[in-house]
Structure formats: C-alpha cells, structure tokens
Amino acid sequence: MPVQQRKVKGTPSDINVIYESKDEGKANAEAGPAAVIAVYQLSQKSEQELEVIEMENIILSDTLQQLTTGKEDNCSMCEVDWDQQAASCYSFSTSAKSWHNGLDACTAISASLVKIDTKKELEFLKHEMSKRVYVRQGQQFHFNFWTGLNYDNDIGNWTWADGSAFSFQLPLRLKEKLQTLQCHFTWNFEIRDKVDAIHILQTLALRIAHTHYQNQPALLAMQAYLCHLQGQYEDALQSLREAEEILQRDHPDNFPRQVLVIYGNYAWLYYHLAHYDLVELYLDKVRKICSSLKSHSPYAAQIPEIRAQKGWSLLAAGFRNGTEATECFQMALREDEANGEFLAGSAIAAFASWTHSHDSVSWNAAREKLSAIIHEQQQHFEAKVYLAKILKRANRQQAEALLEDVVQNSLDPEVLRNAAKFFQPEFPQQAIAILQRAISLNPTYHLLHYDLGYCYKKQLEGAKSGRREEILAAAIEAFKKAVQKDPTSVFAKLALAEMYGENTPHYQEEIYLNLMSEMPSLSKRCQQAVYLHWGDFLFYKQKSLWEAAKTYKAGFAIPDKYLERQQLKTRLEKVAGEFQQSSQTTEAEDIHDFIQENESP
Template identity: 75%
Template sequence: MILDEKLQALQCHFTWNFEIRDKVDAAHILQTLALRIAHTHYQNQPTFLAMQAYLYHLQGQYEDALQSLREAEEILQRDHPDNFPRQATKCFQMALREDEANGEFLGGLAIAAFASWTHSHDSATWNAAREKLGTIIGEQQQNYEAKVYLAQILKRADRQQAEALLEDVVQNSLDPEVLRNAAKFFQQEFPQKAIAILQRAILLNSTYHLLQYDLGVCYKKQLKEAKSGRGEILAAAIEAFKKAVHKDPTSVFAKLALAEMYGENTPHYQEEIYLNVMSEMPSLSKRCQQAVYLHWGDFLFYKQKSLWEAAKTYKAGFAIPDKYLERQQLKTRLEEVAGEFQQSSQTAEAGAIYDFIQENESPRHYKSIGRGSQLKEELSSRCERDGCSEASWRSA
C-alpha cells in the first residue's frame, strides 16, 4: 500500500483536505510532536504518530513516515486488540461520540475545550474547559499538560490555584514542551521566573530551539523594563536567539528576533539578517512572509526613515491575504506611514495607501465606506481650498 493510502486508511481527520504548506513550518511541528510522543503517554499516541507520518511525507522523508505508521499500528494493536481493524465511518463516529469511560478521549476532549476557549474567550467555553480539565486532572494526576491549561484558564479567576497547579508542573514534569507552556504563564509579568523554568527545561532537552527562543523573549521583556544592566541583559537575549537559530536554522521568527536585538547596538548586523531572510522569501510560509515584511518595513521606517521603501514593503506584506496577527500590524504600519505623508503635505501618497488598504481588505472586515474614499473627499476639499489640481492627488 502506498503512503497516501496508508494515511487515508489510518482515518485521521487531518488527512482529509488538510493543507499546511503555506500555513506552518512542518519541521517545527515535527520537533514539538517528537516531544509529545516521548512524554505524553496518557494521550492517544497513534494520532500523534500519524500526524508525524504526514509531516514526514510533506518533507519527503518517506522511510521515516512509514516507520511512524508502523509504530502507530503497533500501539493500536497493543492497546485496542478488539477493535483495531477499524472502518473509516466507524472510526469517525467514535471520534465524535463523547465516551466518558474512555480516558484518552476525555483527555483529548478537555484539551479541545481549552482550544475552543482560546479562540472565543466567552463564558460558556470557559466553564466547559474548566470543568473538563478539572475532571481529567482528577483522574490523571500526572497529566501536567492539562494542569498548565487549567492554570491558564484560572489565571484571572483564581490566581492562587493557578500558581499552585504550575508549581506542581514545574517541580514534577519532565516534558520540556509542558515546562515551556508553564513559563509562558509568567513571561509578561514575571520574566525572571519564566527564565528559571526555561533553564530547567533546557537542562532536560538542550536541542529544542523554542526553549532558547522563549528564553530570548523573556530577556527582551526584561530589556524593555530595565533601568540598569541593560548591556548584560541584551547580551543574554542575543545569545539565546543565536542558539535558537543555530539549533534550527530554518526558524524565521528566531532570526527576526535576533536581528531586532542586534539593532539595539549594531544595526548593520540587523540589516544583514533581514536581507538574508528576504532572499529566502519564496520558500517561506505566508505568515513568515508577512512577519519578514513587517520587520524589514520597520527597519526602513523607523531606522532609515525611508517612507517610500517602508510603504512598499508594508504593502507587499499586507497584500498577502491570510489574516494573521502580522497582517493587522502591517495595516497599522501603513496607516502610520500614511499619517507621515499627510503631515508632510504628501496627501496623494496618503490617499493611495488608504485606497490600497481598502482594496486588499475583505468586505466583511471593512466596516465603513472606506477611509480611502473619505480621505479623497477631504483631499478634494483641501485642493479646492489650496488651488491644487485634482490630477495631482489622483495620480498615485
């Protein structure tokens, strides 16, 4: 049976109309999956192994993909000997049916409820996630992943219980990814505590680049608030991001973060990294492309004071239709550039930018008649007042 047929026979929902090539970095997910498979024994490991096989397939690592499938089959035969030869319809129905006696399914359901809350943040999903995570923790005391998620749910409602859960996680978990998520809880308010957690995780797995990346993020946070010792903190941030890039040379966000830190004292290093990443643009995912355009545009805008080049760069990023956080930031930057043009009486250029934003936004996301059109009316009135021709501001 060829690999595609094996993946379909495994009946994992992600193999159906699942396209990630422009969405995520497969190599990055393979790293996190390896940690999940190694440390998360209470979850449905065959699902993780099947996804690992699919990602290996995307990377062209066909032998590794087949090996992951073999391991998934062995676990299924061992843990579910009575229902291993599963049909697609029956498996799909089983996946949808809430079976409270099935610990694996209950754990997955709890994590799915948490994921729903992270997207909606409404009271109904909050209550559902809190209840299901609490239930699974009561049955699986060593489910440290669920404890981290419950702590995040309770961060504002019951800070004391949230920190008690995380203390248990930090003291007892040996999973670097779980510890990384625990560190994120403290990253903004108490970066030093997050640093200590990450350093412990690094001792457990020194090859996982995201631990070094998050460590750099913590030092960056400290740098913004530091009134003394900035040189030492900056050096620590640069070292952490350098290690992240060294351990995963394909990590675009680590490269961008390193460039930003270099920009504090050595902007020519910052520019060199940006130019190198720009040369890799055709092979990057859409989100990574947006991030590169955002950072390179910021360098041009804030460091080199080049409004025209910055506008061109921000436009290139905003024209990518996928709606990530970076796209909203690109829109904000374009509006800032338009404001600069307006202040210097380059009203035609400002109007062209607002028109560009309107043209590249989905109608359901554009909530007014369009700032570009509104601005044109303002500019028309201004031109009538100042005696300039309509052609001068329509030409852009």
C-alpha cells in the same frame, strides 16, 4: 532525477547492468563480453538461480579488477564525473527531468536509465543519492530517482523490472478505494505551509518522546502523514510501525478496531511509493476488519476509536481545530462515555476552542472538563497547565499551585514551555528559570531558546542602565542558539536582528537583507513578518518614508490573514499620517486607497 548507466556497444537492449571503459582497448574487449553475459543471465534466470549468478558476478568483478591492475592509480574504467560500481559507470543528473526527458538525455550520450536488479546496486545508488542535493526556490532537496518501472518500446507499454506489465487503470482503481478510507490522508488538517508542517513535526516528536498518554499511536500516525508531506517516506513507515507495536501491546483485545487508521495510512504511503501490491494488501486488511464490524462501507467503520484518533490529530495540527476536535470526542463519548482517553481529549479540545473564542460558555466547559481530568489523572500535566491558564484571572492562587506541581514534576519540555508562558508577561525571571529547566531536558528544541530570548527581551524593556548590556547579551545569545538549532526559523532570525539593532544596526540590516533575498522560498506568514520588520527598520532607523511605505505595501498585499497583516496595516496608516503632516496629501491618499483595495472582504 535520472541516473544514467553506460551501455557496451553491440549488446542486447534489455541488458540491465553494463559498463564502458574509458580506455577502449584491451580491458574493454576482454572483460566486456563476460560481464555482459553474466548480467544478461541475471535478468533472465529464475529467482532460484540468483545466488549462483551473484557469485558469478563477484568472480567477474574480481577478474575486471585484475585486468586493470598495473594502470596508474587515477586510471578508471569510467569517464570523468562518472562513478564506478562493479562493472558499471553511473552519472547523476543535476536537474529534475521527466522519465521521457531523462531517457532522451541518456540516449544522447549512449547511456541508459538505471534499472535496479540487485540489493547491492540499490544500496550503492541510495548512498550516492544521499550525498547529492539540488536547490529549488531557495530550498534544498535530496535527489529522487526512478526504480523498477521502464518503458518497453517493443510492446509499447510500461513494465516492471521483472517483466510484468504495468496498468494505468490499477492506480486509478486503487485511489478510488483509498479515498474512502478513514485516515490522515483523507482528513483535512489545513496544514498551511511547509513551515507549519515542520513546526507540528517538532512538537509531535516532543509529545511522543515525553508523554505516555493513550493517544501516542494517533500522534505517531499523524507524524507519519507529516513525514510524507516532507517526502520522508522511510521515516513515515517507521512511525507507523511504532504505532502498530504500541497498539498490539496496549490494546490486544481490540487491536483490529484501533489499527484501522494505521492500516489506512500504510495503504496511502505505499500508493505514493507505487507499491501497489502492498496497497492492495492493506486495503484487504481494512476490508476484512470492516466486514467483521458489520460496517455498511467496505473500507470505513463508524466507531469511537477512529473518531478519537481524528480528534487527537486535529489538535496536533493546531488549536484552531478545537471545535472540530470537540465534535470528534463528543461522538466518541456517546458510545463509550467512561473512556479516560476520550474524556481527556474532550477536555483539551474544549480548552483549544476557548483559546480561539474566549467566550464564557467555552470557558466554563473547558474549566469543568479539565478539572475532572486532573481529578482522575493526577499526572496529566498538560491538562494542569491548561487549567492554570483558564484560572489565571479567576483564581490566580490555584493557577500558580497547579503550575508549581507541573514545574516540579513534569519532564515534558513542551509542557514546561507552556507553563513558562504563564509567567512571561509579568514575571519573566520566573519564566526564565522554568525554560532553563526545560532546556536541560531537551537542549536541541529551538523554541525553548526562542522563548528564553523573548523573556530577556521583556526584562530589557524595564532594565536599569547598569544591567542593560548584560541582559542584551543574554537575549542575543538565546536567539543565536534558537537560529543554530533551527536555521530555517525566520522568527528567531527576526528577533535576533531586533536585538542586534540595539547596538549594531549594521548586523540587523544584514539579517534583513539576507531574509529579503530568501523571500520566494518563505511561507506567506514569514514573508509578511519580514516585510514588517524590514519596513520598521527603514521607517524608524533610516527615516525613509517612501521605502518603508513600499515595503509595508508589499507585505500587506499578501492576502493571508495573520497578525502580521494587521500590524502592516497599522504601519501603513502611520506612514500615511506622516505624509499628511508634511503636506504630501497625494501620497497619503494613495496609501489609504491601497489599503481599501487590498482589505480582505
């Protein structure tokens, strides 16, 4: 976003920090030239004299303050809607612009784009920008602004603030090297949408905070990558710093082998921030390590540590990646077959594969590997939960014994949430007790409240009339808290709407209409879910076949293959049946044709 800065008429074009008083009178005439000269010096003097210049600016700032003394309190050197900092006035654009468009907009009002020359100015701008947001497709974003890079008309090229030339070839050359790195920026995780990324970030934060397995640096590196996707670069860099510190502490003997992925992420992050000197610094670090490992590639090394870190990251991105993660850990184990971290990763990856295949081969592999891990790592509660799920039908007694240990001893809210899911279908009251303990450990995690509401919803299905209102109130309260903890959670809002529909359908309708208005900003899966629930409301509550059919069609037309799409198809077939029964055969045939046309190949 362009930040505009006022010029003083008649001053050199390369003066960076300048001001224009609202009053073109005495204050401007007397204070202006002095301020201009000081700032002109600041842009020309060597680094050794910066302290002197800074002091001169402070004195000049005090002088300006004295010159304006005696004016009314609301009298400012700056025009209305401009913010004053020292001797400069700043205006902040409310719309996104390219650099050239931003420059044109500034020139049209006799201002210039900001060029940041001091830390004080940078801190002022960061503070002001943090207070401003703009909306795009229903989502709020903080402003971003150009720093350091400007176009010099005299030489016809871009330059950095220190006057050094900018090369368009340098980023291209760097990117070619970056693309050969082994790190999260070159691995394909298939992050489906922003909602998926946010959910992964939430679960990652829990795992990092509550588990202390050897894979923590890999999870922090994954966290850094996801923060980058959200534009949270300082958070991303902080995650990498933490990962680097843990590796230095826990792996002092083979730190270079362990840190390659972290350095690769650093290089990519600084590339996106246009800090090309730091990109080259980290590329050089990677090159030196790869050279010491006698690698054939200057920026990659085929070592088990990297394969394992990729495996953990794939699992963090979703159990749908179980098969690929299994391959990573198997290759790592070929070179270090007794490594406990690799064995644990292989076991969890095997379980992840089974959750998507449910075949006997995957079941046996997961059971054997998880049993071996639990034997060696008694405190690996995540593995115990997964083994319990594997044994749920084959050995219910052993499964419940494993979960009893987990519930009594684990302090990981996500592990406890998974343990509660084991009991959710048949014993919701037991699941409620586990979730309440998890909430006591982390009351801000919205999925705990969502799952708690789901348990109450299950209880409601078979509740006696005397307890229905009590259970319904508990379900509504749980889903309300889930929405409060995460206002972006579409599924929590849909669940809350469904519970409101028991007694207050107008609240239910209001939630659906609000979600329909937000439709362009929602992920594809969330769009399908909203169309499904709104269609159900129209179909079952309002008995409007035409409107329900139209809504279900809109959802089914979204091609992404989620469970909701299959449910939308089922609803359309049911609506077609209703049309058929009422002798509206044309409408029924139209729905069947629509399904066939939009059916995925």
